[in-house]
Amino acid sequence: MTRALITGGRSAVAGALIALLLPLAVMANDNAKAARLYEDALARYQKNDLPGAVIQLRNALQADKNNLAVQMLLAKVLLTQGDARGAEVAYLEALRLGVNRAEVIPGLARTLVAQAKHAQLFEHERFDVAGLPPAVKFEMLLLRASASADLGDYKAAFVAVDEARSLQPGNVEVWLTEVPLRIRVRQFREAQTAVDQALKLAPNAANAWYQKGSVAHVMGDRPGAQAAYTRALALDPAHVEALIARAGLFIDAGRGAEAAKDVAELRRIAPTETRGAYLAALLAEREGDGVAARAALRTITALLDPVPFDFMRYRPQLLMLAGLAQYGLGEREKAKPYLEAFHRGTPGSPVSKLLAQLHLSEGQLDQAIEVLDTYLRQQPNDGQALALKASALMAQGRHGKAAGLMQESLRQKESPTLRSVLGLSLIGSGQSGVALGELERAFRADPRQTQAGTALVGLYLRSQQTAKARAVADALVKQRPANPGFHNLLGMVKAQAGDSAGALAAYNQAIKLDDRFVAAKLNLARLEVAAKSYDAAAARLAALQKSDETNIDILLELALLADRRNQPAEAQRWLEKAVDHAAARELRPGLALTEFHLRRANPTAALAAARALSAKAPDELAVQLALARAQLAAGDAANARSTLSNATRTATYDAAVQVEVALLQMAAGNPAGAAYNLQKAFADKPDFLPAQVLMTEVEIRQGEHAKAEARARQIVQKQPQRAIGHTLLGDAAAARGQLPAAIDAYRKAHQTEPSTDTLLRLFNALYAHGGDRAPALQLAEQWVKARPQDRAVRRLLSDSYARLGRYPLAKQSYEALLKLTPDDPDALNNLANVLLRMKDPAAQKVAEQALARNASAPHALDTAGWAAHQAGQPERALQLLRDARLRDPGNAEIRFHLATVLVATGRRAEARDELETALKDKRQLESVAAAEDLLRSLK
Numbered sequence: 001m002t003r004a005l006i007t008g009g010r011s012a013v014a015g016a017l018i019a020l021l022l023p024l025a026v027m028a029n030d031n032a033k034a035a036r037l038y039e040d041a042l043a044r045y046q047k048n049d050l051p052g053a054v055i056q057l058r059n060a061l062q063a064d065k066n067n068l069a070v071q072m073l074l075a076k077v078l079l080t081q082g083d084a085r086g087a088e089v090a091y092l093e094a095l096r097l098g099v100n101r102a103e104v105i106p107g108l109a110r111t112l113v114a115q116a117k118h119a120q121l122f123e124h125e126r127f128d129v130a131g132l133p134p135a136v137k138f139e140m141l142l143l144r145a146s147a148s149a150d151l152g153d154y155k156a157a158f159v160a161v162d163e164a165r166s167l168q169p170g171n172v173e174v175w176l177t178e179v180p181l182r183i184r185v186r187q188f189r190e191a192q193t194a195v196d197q198a199l200k201l202a203p204n205a206a207n208a209w210y211q212k213g214s215v216a217h218v219m220g221d222r223p224g225a226q227a228a229y230t231r232a233l234a235l236d237p238a239h240v241e242a243l244i245a246r247a248g249l250f251i252d253a254g255r256g257a258e259a260a261k262d263v264a265e266l267r268r269i270a271p272t273e274t275r276g277a278y279l280a281a282l283l284a285e286r287e288g289d290g291v292a293a294r295a296a297l298r299t300i301t302a303l304l305d306p307v308p309f310d311f312m313r314y315r316p317q318l319l320m321l322a323g324l325a326q327y328g329l330g331e332r333e334k335a336k337p338y339l340e341a342f343h344r345g346t347p348g349s350p351v352s353k354l355l356a357q358l359h360l361s362e363g364q365l366d367q368a369i370e371v372l373d374t375y376l377r378q379q380p381n382d383g384q385a386l387a388l389k390a391s392a393l394m395a396q397g398r399h400g401k402a403a404g405l406m407q408e409s410l411r412q413k414e415s416p417t418l419r420s421v422l423g424l425s426l427i428g429s430g431q432s433g434v435a436l437g438e439l440e441r442a443f444r445a446d447p448r449q450t451q452a453g454t455a456l457v458g459l460y461l462r463s464q465q466t467a468k469a470r471a472v473a474d475a476l477v478k479q480r481p482a483n484p485g486f487h488n489l490l491g492m493v494k495a496q497a498g499d500s501a502g503a504l505a506a507y508n509q510a511i512k513l514d515d516r517f518v519a520a521k522l523n524l525a526r527l528e529v530a531a532k533s534y535d536a537a538a539a540r541l542a543a544l545q546k547s548d549e550t551n552i553d554i555l556l557e558l559a560l561l562a563d564r565r566n567q568p569a570e571a572q573r574w575l576e577k578a579v580d581h582a583a584a585r586e587l588r589p590g591l592a593l594t595e596f597h598l599r600r601a602n603p604t605a606a607l608a609a610a611r612a613l614s615a616k617a618p619d620e621l622a623v624q625l626a627l628a629r630a631q632l633a634a635g636d637a638a639n640a641r642s643t644l645s646n647a648t649r650t651a652t653y654d655a656a657v658q659v660e661v662a663l664l665q666m667a668a669g670n671p672a673g674a675a676y677n678l679q680k681a682f683a684d685k686p687d688f689l690p691a692q693v694l695m696t697e698v699e700i701r702q703g704e705h706a707k708a709e710a711r712a713r714q715i716v717q718k719q720p721q722r723a724i725g726h727t728l729l730g731d732a733a734a735a736r737g738q739l740p741a742a743i744d745a746y747r748k749a750h751q752t753e754p755s756t757d758t759l760l761r762l763f764n765a766l767y768a769h770g771g772d773r774a775p776a777l778q779l780a781e782q783w784v785k786a787r788p789q790d791r792a793v794r795r796l797l798s799d800s801y802a803r804l805g806r807y808p809l810a811k812q813s814y815e816a817l818l819k820l821t822p823d824d825p826d827a828l829n830n831l832a833n834v835l836l837r838m839k840d841p842a843a844q845k846v847a848e849q850a851l852a853r854n855a856s857a858p859h860a861l862d863t864a865g866w867a868a869h870q871a872g873q874p875e876r877a878l879q880l881l882r883d884a885r886l887r888d889p890g891n892a893e894i895r896f897h898l899a900t901v902l903v904a905t906g907r908r909a910e911a912r913d914e915l916e917t918a919l920k921d922k923r924q925l926e927s928v929a930a931a932e933d934l935l936r937s938l939k
Helices: 018-046 050-063 068-081 084-097 101-114 134-150 154-167 172-184 188-201 206-218 222-235 240-252 256-269 274-286 290-296 316-328 332-345 351-361 365-378 383-395 399-412 416-428 432-445 450-462 466-479 484-496 500-513 518-530 534-547 552-564 568-581 588-599 603-616 621-633 637-650 655-667 671-684 689-701 705-718 724-735 739-752 756-768 774-786 791-803 807-820 825-837 843-853 858-870 874-887 892-904 908-918 928-938
Strands: none
Touching (some): 018 050, 018 068, 068 874, 084 101, 134 154, 134 172, 172 206, 188 206, 240 256, 332 351, 351 383, 365 383, 432 450, 450 466, 450 484, 466 484, 500 518, 518 552, 552 568, 621 637, 637 655, 637 671, 671 689, 689 705, 724 756, 739 756, 756 774, 756 791, 791 807, 791 825, 825 843, 843 858, 892 928
16 A cells, blocks of 8 residues: 555544544535536546536536646546637646646646647746656657647657657557658658558558548648548548548638538537638638628737837936936836936936946846946946946856955955955855955944945854854944844844844834834744744734735745644745745745745655746756755656756855755765765865765765775764764664674664664664564664653654554554654554554544645545545545545556545446556555456456
């Protein structure tokens, strides 16, 4: 079964959450209603009652808007009806809800092609064929071949066809895709060869006969074309393309009655087909019915009359006054054309700096730099303009160039202002240590350099130098007591120091000075969240968001609050809204959304968020690391290694950063890359312990056991009171297959520094040694007896009992774990599986509790569905297992469970398909014998 017995679950704890029972019952009723409506819609779809199917599917969504099977079937039906836009929306919603990418993208690709959005198949990451199952990859390659041809890239089209043919050389669809490509490049002989091959493989395929007619048509063989189209329509009377082609032939031949018959049938079966309307218009025109022709060809257009520029463009003084006035009134868009026109005529005026600031505020960085360069050619020593240019360069991520500009300026003239900007640019380039010195020098020279002071506080807080941060923040407040921002900064310092009362007073003072100061109100909300005063924080944030709906900081705090309140759907909604409203260089929402999906075990969504972020800022280290983590979570180690290679170039010689990159390199299976990162870390700090530890692990991974052992012994010598050296010696011995030596080393580590980590390593070594599990179990049992709050060890013990089939002990242990972590969905799920093995009727209740806390997890859906089946609730089981299968189509156990329920509900053909797929790779299927028996019973 798809149990996650090793990865966790949740149990029926005594006195479990009575308040949840009624909502769960209501949800179960809604889900059951949605499942019944889905099955009815499926039956209607199979009978070609598309309107009826759509009605039932929309009714199902009213009952359960998150039902994946409903969304997928709705998309399929809408696409069949010709509603490509509606189908696209449904497919995207299914993808957002968690349907596996491989299940969605072929249909989604078809909706885009139907809407002439071909380019998206190559521009959007979700259509990348890498990592797709072979059958889906084959399908997508053919779609991309056709789309490439539509875009005029025939070379790419034929490459895609050849790649598809290498996957399935005997598949007729390859040849049918090739035919229209050959026709387009006028390779008629090759097209005829391809269609002959298609008919050889599938002599009764309507589409193959249609393609044969197409080849004949373009070669001028109209009788042959008509005969082939007629044969296609005999095989499939609803073949739209054949109807269109034959009607066209009839019209060209003056056979209006026969053409009208085909057009009428075409418009009946495909009422939204625009070519049908065009053919109807041709027929109407030939019959002299102009009204009908115009109705068939009616289109809607919209025109925007351009607004001419004001006559003041030739009057510079008026331009300047108008621009300044509009700017002063806050009408920046109205001001911009006046200021731009004035700057073009008078590039040396200080007004140019105002225009540059306007461009900067709107994120138009290239324009700002262009204006400043023009101005600085006439005023080369204007420090304010130089600082503005450096700010624009930093906003572009060109921190090194900004620093160079400031250093050159400082060589000519000392200026605290320019030194402050230099410090800020050095922060952006990752040289925080050097930046700290520059900012301290600037602030000492001129305490009015408040930007330097503010940055200093941030650097001090980051390095836990709270006392220094407090001194600078106090100086800023003393210097400008009416500045609310400085009181807010002081509050942040006090909050980090643990002085909640002082932070509260500082934030309130900031708000007293400026009641519209959002940052201080947000910090008050953060204090409330930290104190678990969630209702107060929610009320405060709601009021803030009402007055400023697109403020990124407010949206991020709302997301954090929802996350803390275990409202993942709400948290995701706020994060997505923040992403939608984020400026070009604002990366926080995208990073937060990526991290959210990673925490929720949704790698597909995490990867989509990270790729969107990477498109905005591909050279930002934080973005590169987020993308690498998402790629790893999605199982795409190859691209993760490529991303980390870029991150290695981006990262500085900061030891901590290099260790972070090296850890990801290891996760990506690239120990050589990790070693390179660690060498850069050693260049910064030769004895940096985290780097030494990780390098030992790298050497173990690379098989350099002697080097690893020597490094581990050095760590023991330098850190005799730490367990880590002995732990690494144990790892090196285990890698050599010397399990007794590993156990001795792990035992020394555990004796030196008893901890959960040392216990887990010693447990695993004992568990694997000699087949006698008793010593390992006794070790863990004694540990949890002395430390009943250790959740990790208790989870390990619970999982071990379950693996060994000691289900009563596992049940007891999981329930004890759940008293510590009552909201742990994996512990609940594992307990439900144990109860299923014990045939305990409480299994379903526990499985539903697990599902309520992790509604998008395929293993939780599978467990709940199987429990519903065991409890005699086939509708609920079918709904859940369909959902699980869509989220994880490669999971054979889920397919077996779904097939079992399909058989029980009389859906034998569908069950056969699921079983045949499940049995393709028996290594991944626990219930092989049961699946084979079930399949034999269906034949």
